[in-house]
Amino acid sequence: MTRRRVLALAYWSVLAAFALPLALLAVTSLANGDLVGFPLGPLSLRWYRIALADPDYRHAFALSVILALGSGALAVFAGSWIGLAAASLNHRWAELALMAGALLPLVTPGIIHAVALRIAIQIIGIEPGAGAILLGHAIHATPYAAIMVRARRASLPQEQIEAARVFGAGPFAVMAYVVLPWLKPALIGAAGLAALTSFDDFIRSFFLGGYDPTLPVLIFGRLRSGLTAEINAVSTLVLIVMGVACALAARGSARLREADQVGDW
Amino acid sequence: MKSWRHFFFLAMPILWVAGLHVGPLVAMARISLTDVYPGPPGANPAFSLDAYAAFLRQPGFQLSLLRTLVLAAVTTLAALILAYPLAYHVALHVAPNRRLRRLGLLAAPFWTSEVLRMFALQLLLSNRGALNTTLQWLGLTSAPRLLLYGAGAVLAGIVYTVFLSMLLPLYAALDSFPKELAEAAALDGAGPWRRLWHITLPLTSRGVASGVVLTFLAALGVFAAPALLGGPGVPVFATTIADLFAAASGRWPQGAAFGFIALAVGSTVAGLLALAVSRIARGMSSP
Numbered sequence: 001m002t003r004r005r006v007l008a009l010a011y012w013s014v015l016a017a018f019a020l021p022l023a024l025l026a027v028t029s030l031a032n033g034d035l036v037g038f039p040l041g042p043l044s045l046r047w048y049r050i051a052l053a054d055p056d057y058r059h060a061f062a063l064s065v066i067l068a069l070g071s072g073a074l075a076v077f078a079g080s081w082i083g084l085a086a087a088s089l090n091h092r093w094a095e096l097a098l099m100a101g102a103l104l105p106l107v108t109p110g111i112i113h114a115v116a117l118r119i120a121i122q123i124i125g126i127e128p129g130a131g132a133i134l135l136g137h138a139i140h141a142t143p144y145a146a147i148m149v150r151a152r153r154a155s156l157p158q159e160q161i162e163a164a165r166v167f168g169a170g171p172f173a174v175m176a177y178v179v180l181p182w183l184k185p186a187l188i189g190a191a192g193l194a195a196l197t198s199f200d201d202f203i204r205s206f207f208l209g210g211y212d213p214t215l216p217v218l219i220f221g222r223l224r225s226g227l228t229a230e231i232n233a234v235s236t237l238v239l240i241v242m243g244v245a246c247a248l249a250a251r252g253s254a255r256l257r258e259a260d261q262v263g264d265w
Numbered sequence: 266m267k268s269w270r271h272f273f274f275l276a277m278p279i280l281w282v283a284g285l286h287v288g289p290l291v292a293m294a295r296i297s298l299t300d301v302y303p304g305p306p307g308a309n310p311a312f313s314l315d316a317y318a319a320f321l322r323q324p325g326f327q328l329s330l331l332r333t334l335v336l337a338a339v340t341t342l343a344a345l346i347l348a349y350p351l352a353y354h355v356a357l358h359v360a361p362n363r364r365l366r367r368l369g370l371l372a373a374p375f376w377t378s379e380v381l382r383m384f385a386l387q388l389l390l391s392n393r394g395a396l397n398t399t400l401q402w403l404g405l406t407s408a409p410r411l412l413l414y415g416a417g418a419v420l421a422g423i424v425y426t427v428f429l430s431m432l433l434p435l436y437a438a439l440d441s442f443p444k445e446l447a448e449a450a451a452l453d454g455a456g457p458w459r460r461l462w463h464i465t466l467p468l469t470s471r472g473v474a475s476g477v478v479l480t481f482l483a484a485l486g487v488f489a490a491p492a493l494l495g496g497p498g499v500p501v502f503a504t505t506i507a508d509l510f511a512a513a514s515g516r517w518p519q520g521a522a523f524g525f526i527a528l529a530v531g532s533t534v535a536g537l538l539a540l541a542v543s544r545i546a547r548g549m550s551s552p
Contacts, residue, residue: 113486
């Protein structure tokens, strides 16, 4: 019993340690002074007003959201194609080779992938900017989608496909009416995860970006040019937005799982 | 006809990964073998091994790579020691219907951008940060201690960046290994440490190996942590390569060569680490 207590204590302390810096971020955003730090001094929402009035942050946020949605959609499309192609192979080794190849973007160190992409677009003649970032984020998130779709596809009962074929469904009808509906939870989960990795990504956006920065790149630039206190307010707003989005996603996935269990006889 | 369709079905994903991942890596290798890139418009870059020679000639480059490898190895070890007990707790002590929520809670801080996390660490470690203020308030130091801009801060930053790469594979392994074996050993009178050492750790060693490889490779490529927490005194591979690419100084070949060397050395070390984990696990399972 005591071992359980010790491990539970370790769990909650590490969780607290991981959350503490982010909590500091939120607390310091409320300070009124120009210098970021402790003691906080008088509190106000001054920096929130300044941050929300700054068009740079609004543009960066909009760009980040657009890139997250676009690259998320691309990654899910490519990733599910890979997952389904892997499932269609009859040889175990061929399937393993295809999935291993698809996982390469996951294991390559971030900066090497970013630099390699930067060189590639230079050779092809694509200007750095939103389009290049879109492709970089999409290939980065593809492995997640491929893994999730492949795992979900493996649990689809073969009888459902055979039944559809017996009733005369062609390959496209089987895909549209049997396979894709079955994959729905994996597709939604993969889209969320891909959008999240894109919204958070810094290294690819940093190397592939043009003059319009994404939100993490803008914050990085401001941090490097000297502490300006509105970053705390911006960061806290991002934390709140992401917290709400994650809570909604968790609720949605719980509901999906329930619906799944009802439909699962 | 059917095989043609299947071929198309298979070719698409291969093209996608080849075009956006393997292709750029090949392009990087090619540029690393040129003299000047990007050169003046119209000029064709000539073949040259200068970029690799520069790596061998300049101790600064080698030191930067060595520092990166050491930091990544220490990060991997620290993350393993930190994550294993937590993953064990969630996978074996938490009720099944609450496991995912517990895991998600622990992972939640990592769903934010690494830039935000590094900025948050600055607020903890800076001279007017929470830690220094607390130390002074307790009377443990009279003047603020320099906690930022050193190898220690960079290490904390890298762990805070890549921790999930360790936690998730460990959790997957601990969640699915045959727990009956540990229970049987307990009935036979094996104590908790012997069960951990001879049964649980060897049976989850594949999860440990994938966690080690993923974490090590991710730690090699972290840029925000050394850039924001390291200061100029701690150049690592990522900051060195970023400097080589930053200006249009025509030094891309050096950056590309450096990236390629780091990728080759890093993958080799990661493979050796995975091999070491499986060797150790085999030694442990035979008492």
